[in-house]
């Protein structure tokens with residue numbers, strides 16, 4: 493992959509922060525945006541801005557065509573069976589909540605089980621806790637191995653006849669663990685449960701194929717895959733979406749409204765009440781074109797090489813602990829002995845290096861790791877080995893700086 497020419501597409505990367513060239517290692521929080529995406533937003537607002545699915549006027553038709561064109565791009569990108577299965581949402585969190593409200597709360601009853609893993613982001617825990625409280629269902633967790641992976645045997649013995657929903661992340665935002673989704677889907681289906689997948693950290697980096705994985709629901713966010721904030725996707729199998737209730741009622745999602753009752757539009761629009769995130773969807777379409785031009789197979793390969801390189805380099809730093817399995821997605825989570833991760837991140841920031849520190853919205857996982865917080869460097873297609881070399885230098889500096897204190 494030609495990282496130099498890819499970087500030229502990301503104007504934000506070409507700047508100094510605190511007197512040093514910026515090294516952006518926080519793409520798991522949000523990715524930067526390439527020129528074609530920025531330009532798609534500019535063109536939309538300069539030339540086509542209008543509401544969708546409403547009037548017959550020319551701008552309205554153009555906006556609608558572009559918005560629905562973006563849905564078509566998403567459908568092809570994830571190999572859904574049809575555009576009816578692609579619902580635009582605000583992001584992963586909204587998509588998972590839609591399933592918890594529109595599906596789980598209507599389907600679950602007392603004694604039913606929802607199966608999760610301990611590596612989930614809060615967005616794939618709390619909606620299920622709330623649905624469980626509302627319905628009387630119980631939460632169960634697939635236990636993890638010491639390296640932060642889950643085995644199919646563990647999944648097999650946690651999922652039972654009582655399980656109605658299995659909700660699991662494809663890639664952990666803390667450990668980088670890549671879960672065997674296709675096999676877990678088979679286990680769920682073997683017990684007549686549906687599988688809901690949090691794809692926030694997978695879709696930006698690797699090819700996902702809805703028909704091959706055979707997931708019932710799959711959620712992801714545009715902003716982690718070069719698209720704007722405020723746009724995301726809920727994929728759902730058509731047969732299940734037809735049964736699922738809308739969660740937002742109002743304009744645009746209705747077929748017919750009477751004083752005391754109403755009927756809904758067909759899929760996917762019954763789930764898109766109100767004026768949708770039109771520019772965001774168009775920007776997501778542009779991001780998909782951009783990523784497909786480079787090739788998702790090249791992106792994941794590049795990131796896994798970076799993750800290997802980072803693990804090798806970081807492990808030369810004395811007193812540094814890396815969390816998670818060797819084979820992983822493009823991120824490395826770590827702690828430096830006696831240095832609080834926020835201090836690590838602050839020293840790195842002074843060197844122009846952006847990493848995230850904190851609990852990464854995964855407090856149960858922090859408890860499992862027996863830490864309160866960690867630092868995390870996450871990579872994307874615009875990073876290369878020199879970024880990791882800068883990170884290692886910055887960490888040496890953090891150690892020197894805090895070494896005197898402890």
Ligand code: 7TS
Pocket residue numbers: 520521522583584585586613615616661663664665690692693713848852853
């Ligand atoms: N699921 C996972 C696995 C995530 O990593 C995130 C965001 C979400 C869900 C929520 O996505 P949102 O777009 O709805 O906010 N993760 C992170 C992170 O790791 N650092 O900042 C946000």
